Amino acid sequence: MLKASAFEFRFRFLLHAILYALGFTTPWNHWLHLDTIRTWQYLAAIPSRAGWLSFVAATNAVLILGILCALAAALLRTWGSAYLGASIVKDASMHADRVVAAGPYRYLRNPLYLGTFIHTLALALLMPPSGAIFAILTIGFLQLRLIAGEESYLTEQQGAPYLAYCAKVPRLIPALTPRVPASPAQPNWPHAFLGEIYMWGVAISFLTLGWRYNAFLIIQGIVISLGISLVARAFIPGPQVNQQTKA
Known part of the structure; x- marks a missing residue:
């Protein structure tokens, strides 16, 4: 079944971390010898070999793409967390007291999951090509399972109001106007x-x-950011009100 289990939801952050770690380390390369470069270099080489751009220009173009993906992910997730509540986002339990129809939730139902997937596209540029493919596919699949699990839970808990909300607001592709x-x-x-x-x-x-x-160097910055975020979680108050969907 596509729906995530309670175990997957409870340990979703750990599962994401494991999948990312596998994407970066690509342990299968020790046996298959598939990759010798990063996806960043691989993608930059394509327009360079075709004569469309110099390798330096192509490298900068891929870097700008990574920056845009990383910024878009941070903006989207922060926007969603601001309305849902950071404590709800980080909580291990599902919450279904009411539908949050504010901020990004007026345009799509799962801005946090979409933000995480866009974030994965940025990280994939730093991985070997086989690791990038692995991470994009497995993180995408995990996101869909988590969404299915939450939507099933919310439908059971809220019934008609949530189904009415789902009928108007897209799941992952944002609407151009509030729905x-x-x-x-x-x-x-x-x-x-x-x-x-x-x-x-x-x-x-x-x-x-x-x-x-x-x-x-970027990977070092990512690791440091992860460490800081683990410390910062101690300063986020516990959930006060049950709400709609988390990341």
Whole structure:
């Protein structure tokens, strides 16, 4: 079944970390000897060999793509967390007290999952090509399972109101205009930025270190961002109100 189990949902952050780690380390390369370069270099070589761009220009173009993906992921997840609540986003349990129809949830039902997938596209540029394919496919599949699990739970808990919301708001492809009226929910931006400090750390790493053309430096920035985010989680208050969908 596509629907994620309770175990997968509870340990979703750990599962993401494991899949990313496998994408970066590509243990299968020790046996198959598939990759010798990063996806960043591989993609830059394509337009360069075709004569469309110089290798330097193509490398910069791929870097800009990575920066845009990292920034878009951080912005989208922070926007969603501000309205949903950072504590709900990080909680191991599902919450279904009411539908959040504010902020990005007026345009799509799962902005946090979409943000995570866009984030994966940025990280994939730093992985070997086989690791990038592995990460994109497995993270995408895990996201779909988690979405299916949450939507099933929310349908059971909320029934008709949630089904009406689903009928109007797309699951993953954002609508160009709001699809439902705004709810009275107010954003908590400080907690949202604190909860998504890892995403912002990755975006800053791409933006500041990418111009050194050294993937290892960016990866170091990512690891440091992860460590800071684990410390920051201790400062996020526990969930006060059950709400809709998390990441």
